[in-house]
Amino acid sequence: MSPYIIPLCLILFIIKASHSMGAQINETTIPQGSEINTAGPQSWVSPSGRFAFGFYPEGEGFSIGVWLVTDPSRFILWTAFRNDPPVSGGSILLTAGGSLQWIPPNQGFQGKVISAAPTSATSAAILDTGNFVLYDAKNQVIWSTFGTPTDTLLPGQNLPPGNQLFSSVSNTNHATGKYRLSNQPDGNLVMYPIGAIDPDSAYWNTGTYAQNFLLTLTLDPNGTLWLFDRNSPYRMVLFLTNQSLSASPDSESYYHLTLDADGILRLYSHVFFKQGGAPKTKVEWLVPPSNDRCSVKGVCGPNSFCQVTSSGETSCSCLPGFEFLSANQSTQGCWRAQTGGCTGNSPNGDIGLVATMVTVKNTSWSDRSYNVPPQSPTIEECKAICMSDCACEIAMFDSYCSKQMLPIRYGKRVPGSNTTLFVKVYSYEPKRTASATSIAMLTSGAALGMLSLVLLSVSVMLCKRRPFLRALESDHTLSMI
Numbered sequence: 001m002s003p004y005i006i007p008l009c010l011i012l013f014i015i016k017a018s019h020s021m022g023a024q025i026n027e028t029t030i031p032q033g034s035e036i037n038t039a040g041p042q043s044w045v046s047p048s049g050r051f052a053f054g055f056y057p058e059g060e061g062f063s064i065g066v067w068l069v070t071d072p073s074r075f076i077l078w079t080a081f082r083n084d085p086p087v088s089g090g091s092i093l094l095t096a097g098g099s100l101q102w103i104p105p106n107q108g109f110q111g112k113v114i115s116a117a118p119t120s121a122t123s124a125a126i127l128d129t130g131n132f133v134l135y136d137a138k139n140q141v142i143w144s145t146f147g148t149p150t151d152t153l154l155p156g157q158n159l160p161p162g163n164q165l166f167s168s169v170s171n172t173n174h175a176t177g178k179y180r181l182s183n184q185p186d187g188n189l190v191m192y193p194i195g196a197i198d199p200d201s202a203y204w205n206t207g208t209y210a211q212n213f214l215l216t217l218t219l220d221p222n223g224t225l226w227l228f229d230r231n232s233p234y235r236m237v238l239f240l241t242n243q244s245l246s247a248s249p250d251s252e253s254y255y256h257l258t259l260d261a262d263g264i265l266r267l268y269s270h271v272f273f274k275q276g277g278a279p280k281t282k283v284e285w286l287v288p289p290s291n292d293r294c295s296v297k298g299v300c301g302p303n304s305f306c307q308v309t310s311s312g313e314t315s316c317s318c319l320p321g322f323e324f325l326s327a328n329q330s331t332q333g334c335w336r337a338q339t340g341g342c343t344g345n346s347p348n349g350d351i352g353l354v355a356t357m358v359t360v361k362n363t364s365w366s367d368r369s370y371n372v373p374p375q376s377p378t379i380e381e382c383k384a385i386c387m388s389d390c391a392c393e394i395a396m397f398d399s400y401c402s403k404q405m406l407p408i409r410y411g412k413r414v415p416g417s418n419t420t421l422f423v424k425v426y427s428y429e430p431k432r433t434a435s436a437t438s439i440a441m442l443t444s445g446a447a448l449g450m451l452s453l454v455l456l457s458v459s460v461m462l463c464k465r466r467p468f469l470r471a472l473e474s475d476h477t478l479s480m481i
């Protein structure tokens with residue numbers, strides 16, 4: 001650095017350090033050779049002062065991104081290299097060669113290119129829309145943060161067909177998290193847990209598929225969220241923000257759509273008041289609708305179900321006979337505490353592996369049935385059918401009976417649900433002194449077996465006699481069927 005630049009930086013630093021958010025520079029045009037540094041100034045600020053690009057603190061270090069300045073906090077809207085660990089320091093430089101790079105603090109280490117611009121940039125800018133752009137010599141935008149969204153869409157930024165938003169891990173870790181919003185090439189806008197593509201894993205969609213439209217998702221500066229087709233007049237408004245508040249001359253409203261870490265898509269408004277004071281942040285719209293956070297699939301892992309606690313948080317519970325895969329992470333799912341073969345008899349003379357069917361009510365699950373027994377069994381028969389089938393781990397009884405495979409997924413608590421689950425639970429029991437419950441289970445199983453035998457023989461008899469009965473009183477026979 002030349003001796004003339006140091007005092008200039010110092011002056012700027014001192015002026016800007018008086019702001020509560022630390023050191024900033026506001027500039028409209030960022031020429032080649034411009035630099036910001038974790039030691040300050042840490043960011044370039046848009047002319048309005050509302051948006052900034054630069055270093056923001058994350059974890060033990062810094063991440064690079066764009067945020068909305070909501071003193072004393074900030075809303076992160078975009079993150080560079082989001083899956084790399086935060087950096088301990090360094091600078092961001094628009095090099096003389098026209099590339100935007102992070103330069104590590106250690107001398108001699110290579111810089112990391114932030115923008116994948118096809119040609120060399122002559123200048124950069126952080127615009128009042130929140131878009132950070134690179135320009136070529138003809139002042140054409142050659143790269144923008146709007147073109148590479150992470151978890152957020154800002155007004156003026158489009159999510160074209162085939163593009164996605166990916167949630168962050170948490171509010172303090174902006175690496176790729178568990179959910180995605182996919183603008184599918186079939187015209188449907190769908191939310192999934194990451195990694196899942198089957199329609200069964202989708203937890204929200206616009207239902208705009210199969211209309212031969214390629215839709216683009218867009219947000220207006222007035223908070224209108226809509227889908228449009230580039231090649232036709234088709235429009236579909238997803239949400240209209242009430243204009244009565246934002247129309248006030250004493251305030252300014254900023255909107256953004258974010259796929260949050262909890263898998264919920266929220267449209268936020270931030271109202272800044274001309275007379276100063278803290279901005280007001282509000283969720284204008286959110287999907288899945290309602291505050292049922294458990295309808296987001298994948299909140300809880302396999303073989304566990306989600307419920308909303310009294311404080312509004314989600315919690316996961318294992319099915320009976322299962323325990324958490326990882327004792328300190330209840331969202332990872334559950335596995336069997338004790339697996340059973342098909343026995344009931346173990347080679348060990350004194351100890352027997354006993355299977356019981358444990359009833360779980362008030363839940364709903366994704367249906368992964370491998371078999372649906374014919375003849376619509378009753379709820380008790382459904383339980384017995386699974387009990388007597390080695391391969392059956394869980395029986396689900398709703399309007400019909402089905403045998404389920406493990407893992408069973410996307411469970412959630414639904415009070416008053418019509419679904420009853422019978423989970424096969426294995427335990428080692430000393431022989432002859434089996435617990436009262438398993439004796440009860442075994443006897444009820446035996447009783448059921450007897451009952452079905454009786455039923456079978458009665459029906460065989462009835463079938464044999466049917467022509468005779470029909471001939472005599474056809475009305476009665478019909479009602480018996």
Ligand SMILES: *[C@@H]1O[C@H](CO)[C@@H](O)[C@H](O)[C@H]1NC(C)=O
Nearest residue numbers: 019024026045046047048049
């Ligand atoms: C520069 O940013 C500050 C906020 O950091 C803002 O108050 C000021 O108005 C901005 N300057 C201009 C010229 O817009």
Ligand SMILES: *[C@@H]1O[C@H](CO)[C@@H](O)[C@H](O)[C@H]1NC(C)=O
Nearest residue numbers: 220221222223224240241243
């Ligand atoms: C919001 O702005 C768009 C254009 O930017 C306009 O078409 C639309 O009517 C506005 N909506 C409301 C509710 O004012």
Ligand SMILES: *[C@@H]1O[C@H](CO)[C@@H](O)[C@H](O)[C@H]1NC(C)=O
Nearest residue numbers: 240241242243244245246247
């Ligand atoms: C918009 O907000 C105003 C003021 O809060 C309220 O009176 C009005 O009913 C709202 N309009 C709609 C359509 O919700």
Ligand SMILES: *[C@@H]1O[C@H](CO)[C@@H](O)[C@H](O)[C@H]1NC(C)=O
Nearest residue numbers: 325326327328329330331332
């Ligand atoms: C959970 O425990 C394991 C070891 O038992 C540990 O390695 C891991 O870091 C822990 N995870 C969390 C989130 O505490």
Ligand SMILES: *[C@@H]1O[C@H](CO)[C@@H](O)[C@H](O)[C@H]1NC(C)=O
Nearest residue numbers: 360361362363414415416417
């Ligand atoms: C299931 O939910 C219903 C309705 O909320 C409640 O009355 C019933 O006690 C619940 N049953 C169990 C086993 O939790």
Ligand SMILES: *[C@@H]1O[C@H](CO)[C@@H](O)[C@H](O)[C@H]1NC(C)=O
Nearest residue numbers: 364399414415416417418419
């Ligand atoms: C259970 O079934 C009844 C009758 O079909 C229905 O009215 C009710 O809404 C169902 N309950 C749930 C939670 O789906």
